[in-house]
Amino acid sequence: MNINWANVFDWMMLLRCFVTGGIICIIGQILIDKTKLTPARILVIFVTTGAVLGGLGIYQYLVDFAGAGATVPLTGFGYNLAKGAIESVQQSGLVGAFTGGVKASAGGIAAAVFFRIFSITYFKTKNEKTINI
Amino acid sequence: MNPLETKQTYQEYVDKKSPNSPILKNCFNAFWVGGLICSIGQIILNICKERGFDTQTSGTIVSILLIGISAFLTGLNLFNKIGKFAGAGSLIPITGFANSIVSPAMEYKSEGYVMGVGGKMFTVAGPVLVFGISASILVGIIYLIFNTQSITLV
Numbered sequence: 001m002n003i004n005w006a007n008v009f010d011w012m013m014l015l016r017c018f019v020t021g022g023i024i025c026i027i028g029q030i031l032i033d034k035t036k037l038t039p040a041r042i043l044v045i046f047v048t049t050g051a052v053l054g055g056l057g058i059y060q061y062l063v064d065f066a067g068a069g070a071t072v073p074l075t076g077f078g079y080n081l082a083k084g085a086i087e088s089v090q091q092s093g094l095v096g097a098f099t100g101g102v103k104a105s106a107g108g109i110a111a112a113v114f115f116r117i118f119s120i121t122y123f124k125t126k127n128e129k130t131i132n133i
Numbered sequence: 134m135n136p137l138e139t140k141q142t143y144q145e146y147v148d149k150k151s152p153n154s155p156i157l158k159n160c161f162n163a164f165w166v167g168g169l170i171c172s173i174g175q176i177i178l179n180i181c182k183e184r185g186f187d188t189q190t191s192g193t194i195v196s197i198l199l200i201g202i203s204a205f206l207t208g209l210n211l212f213n214k215i216g217k218f219a220g221a222g223s224l225i226p227i228t229g230f231a232n233s234i235v236s237p238a239m240e241y242k243s244e245g246y247v248m249g250v251g252g253k254m255f256t257v258a259g260p261v262l263v264f265g266i267s268a269s270i271l272v273g274i275i276y277l278i279f280n281t282q283s284i285t286l287v
Contacts, residue, residue: 021171028221097273
């Protein structure tokens with residue numbers, strides 16, 4: 001396999017990705033510090049916002065601009081759901097609205113479930129209060 | 134002792150006593166940790182594209198790898214430390230989503246595998262999935278009705 005490392009470490013792209021991802025996280029941090037919203041609610045707000053912006057076609061611009069900087073934060077998860085739903089509506093109509101979103105993000109959800117089993121099997125329980133939740 | 138009679142005076146009292154969270158420092162930490170996680174994602178994405186996967190598959194691979202890494206770090210109890218330091222920087226990227234599935238499940242391991250692990254793992258991630266999936270179905274239906282994505286503001 002020949003990998004062109006110059007393409008992998010495209011510094012301009014990485015910089016845009018870093019700044020965009022960082023700014024989205026700052027918005028989350030401000031919501032945590034300045035409002036009384038619980039982190040679970042903030043996650044829900046981010047995912048729903050991403051889905052709405054993705055449905056309107058606005059988030060696509062951000063993805064084109066920043067790549068993973070826009071898709072890795074949870075807004076990107078919402079964008080992915082909405083994009084999947086729209087794409088399968090184009091293919092199969094109303095059923096697509098129900099299947100598309102989950103189909104597009106199935107990899108992430110399944111991975112989260114699978115790696116949970118892995119973690120529980122291989123690591124001892126720590127009854128510490130977890131962060132953020 | 135001064136009785137705190139109304140809600141308002143009580144709230145003022147609480148605000149006076151509770152420590153001010155250093156918001157600038159928090160934001161800075163959230164910025165660079167979040168940016169770093171996204172950059173790692175971008176590097177994985179670029180490698181996948183160089184190997185000839187399409188965009189959709191590459192994105193899925195990035196999600197799976199990042200979730201796997203953060204599940205591993207949660208298991209080693211390292212992710213909590215990162216989370217305490219970075220706040221939203223580790224919560225907002227998809228790694229936080231994975232952590233929110235893995236870590237309640239580990240806490241509730243003592244309640245048994247079926248209800249404790251299987252049921253409690255979605256305490257935090259459940260709402261995200263419920264509202265995210267519902268929103269995507271709504272978007273799909275609205276798209277079906279209006280058959281347009283041209284409501285762009287830019």
